[in-house]
Amino acid sequence: MEDAMVLLQTGKRLASAAFRRESICRSDDSFSLPTTITTSDISSAATTPPSTPPRNPTSLSEFQNISHLLSHIKFLLRRRTAAIAALDAGLYSEAIRHFSKIVDGRRLAPQGFLAECYMHRASAYKASGRIAESISDCNKTLALDPTCIQALDTRASLLETIRCLPDCLHDLEHLKLLYNSILRDRKLPGPVWKRHNVRYREIPGKLCALTTKIQQLKQRVASGETANVDYYALIGLRRGCSRSELERAHLLLCLRHKPDKATNFIDSCEFADERDVDSVKDRAKMSALLLYRLLQKGYSSVMSTIMDEEAAEKRRKKATVQVPQTQNSSSNLDPESTLAYSVNSSNASDCDGRVNPSENETTTSSTNAFQGVFCRDLAAVGNLLSQVGFNHPLPMKYEALSC
Template sequence: MEDAMVLLQTGKRLASAAHRRESICWSDDSFSLSTININSQPSTPPLSPLTETESITHLLTHIKLLLRRRASAIAALDAGLHSEAIRHFSKLLDGRRFAPQGFLAECYMHRANAYHSSGRIAESIGDCNRTLALDPTCIQALETRASILETIRCYTDSLHDLEHLKLLYNTILRDKKLPGPAWKRHNVSYREIPGKLCALTIKLQELKKRVGSGEVGNVDYYVLIGLRRGCSRSELQRAHLLLCLKHKPDKAMNFIDRCELANEHDLESVKDRAKMSALLLYRLLQKGYANVMHTIMDEEAAEKHKNKIDALALQLQQEAEEMSERKMVENKNKCLISSPSIVDSSVFQGVFCRDLSVVGDLLSRVGFNRQIPMKYEGLSC
């Protein structure tokens, strides 16, 4: 029996790997089979009514198409190819073919995990909102959305989701069974609920302390919008426009039109839950846009003020250098004017009289042994 289980698990792993490899090479419309005319207009009537066998064949082909696409998307998600997984889940969820309510809720939850791993926080929260609109008892969606909101420091909304999760855990312990039908897949077993409830109670106490201490206004809106700190005004406006086009409350409920609800009476409740969660997300995005725009405007004003101060300092430095050069030129001119241009003549007169007396002595000694009378009075200087 153990060998058989090992073989089954190995076969499942190999099949998932094969689907993942094929999903990389296939195009977006490669999953469509020729027996299904997906692109046909709904207003065009069929040439002939389908028989019961043909209807069943088409239904089974459509189910096979959905399952193959989901298997490829989950395989890509397990392999860490988040963009590939998002592409396949988007083809499933945004297509024109109807799908069951539980199937769509599971696909939205998987795509939310892929968005979260890719760092696209707003899209992840949006898919969690759609999952909870279709299935309010989805434990994984509540845990994921509460964790994301805590990551961006939106503690009030995270506390609300954890309170809802605690109420759901208490309901499970009271009823002694997991919510939904017996065949429904859960990411948690009944035996794990008491331990998770104790950990959840401790987490709630920590968040209540943070909220009580005033840590409710420092939401990381950059992570929510998907921008880096220090981004430009154009980057913020582009990201905000794309998010608004995708998460407007009136457009956030379009997914219900592609959903086959198990009970038509649940349609209004699904719409109410989807509209309320979409409105909360849209308001959070608007608040984030206003906060980030205010920060960018402050940074631009500070940068403008800094450039103005730098220009003024440069101008003052240039004026100081010009004044210093002007003073140097003036000092040099003063030195040239104040230098003595006339030398004292008495010094040269003394030297001339002394040389003249020596010449007179020499002439009196060498001239025909005849002494030439010299009048030193006339040679006096």
């Protein structure tokens, strides 16, 4: 009964604590911009003295929502500034942590702002050597903004790093089309205020370099380099890793980049046009599926390599165990043959069971043959001597029994 009361009190305490947390965070997380706010309300509220109550009772809550929105915008900008500063300083784990706070938050953020944060986090992942995570963030950036030049360039360089040349060529061809459209329209894609990592006057030179690079990659593909993908770098493992390390890394990557979870980031994105949601989901699902298939191929390839190495190690251990056994069997063969030869010779000479002086001399001369047997099997030697009826003491040295 006392245990039941303790459990009940503990449950009530946990429930009340959860309710307090929810009530505290509700005003910050569930705000929305009012749709009925007008400039007349703002001007009337600004000109009304503090002692006079507001004419519209809802104006106070509307202003609170606006203040919450402004504070949220300031918070996002401060967080992004800190993340970019950490990225420029080479603190990649700190930059990843700040950008993850932004993109994984419960509050909504604009589409372009999230695309920029995903792109910066992809750069941090690339600098820290986490290729799969960097490709995933590039996929999300391109799902939100298909004309992002930096995302296409970064993903193409990552795919070239792991020698996945067909997918790299696909991204470079897409980037070439984007450069051609920029030269045709004589302006960078998107609105004027949108920031890019490239200037318009740099596009012709980049297009020439890109064309040359595409030709080189096509020659490499024609020479048969498509099957030499570095799956170790993709998964983030060292060569010669164990089976447990591979399974752990593969499990973490599958849980993180599963195609079913590819569109979860859209829930924290605020779109200017709701008609863009379906196209963003389609692009995110397609790119996530391609990455997931590449990870599965990498797992199969690395696992087959590990199994071959384990089989070779077993064969090598078996060979090292068999060599000493063969040497021991060959070394034990000579004493046994000597013992058999001595037994046969003694039985053949004493078949009638009688002993004469000449035979005693022969037996005395053959004691040297038996001295080597004393050290190995004294019982066999005694049996042989009793069979021939030899009762005289044998002259022997002490060293004969000290083996």
